[in-house]
């Protein structure tokens with residue numbers, strides 16, 4: 215038992231040491247949608263380009279009680295969104311999180327998000343080797359002047375949890 219414990223300590227130390235040279239994911243145009251009225255949820259969007267294959271496995275934010283990565287998918291003729299456990303990023307390919315597609319869902323917001331506000335996000339990536347890397351991003355809130363919160367066709371973005 216004793217030597218097992220020692221072996222695992224060494225493995226942890228080696229993992230921490232190997233983490234530093236991993237190049238970080240490029241994050242561009244990070245923004246969040248300003249909330250309207252009593253909305254307690256909103257979306258954050260950005261472009262991600264990974265130098266080597268990785269996966270976005272978690273997003274954290276002090277601005278929201280619950281943060282999930284969502285995807286929008288056509289289910290019959292209704293757009294629905296659902297949480298994904300991981301968003302794969304292929305090496306060198308830019309993946310755009312945007313309204314109507316993948317997005318970071320911020321729920322249970324601590325305060326309304328006003329245009330111009332900065333929403334801090336921490337992105338957690340997991341490489342093919344299982345190593346995790348975090349990256350801090352500041353999303354700037356933008357008002358989408360009068361644009362409907364849900365896409366045409368009903369159900370939509372609000373359908374998932376009804377407070378979008």
Ligand SMILES: [Cu+2]
Pocket residue numbers: 257284295317318319374
């Ligand atoms: Cu969503």
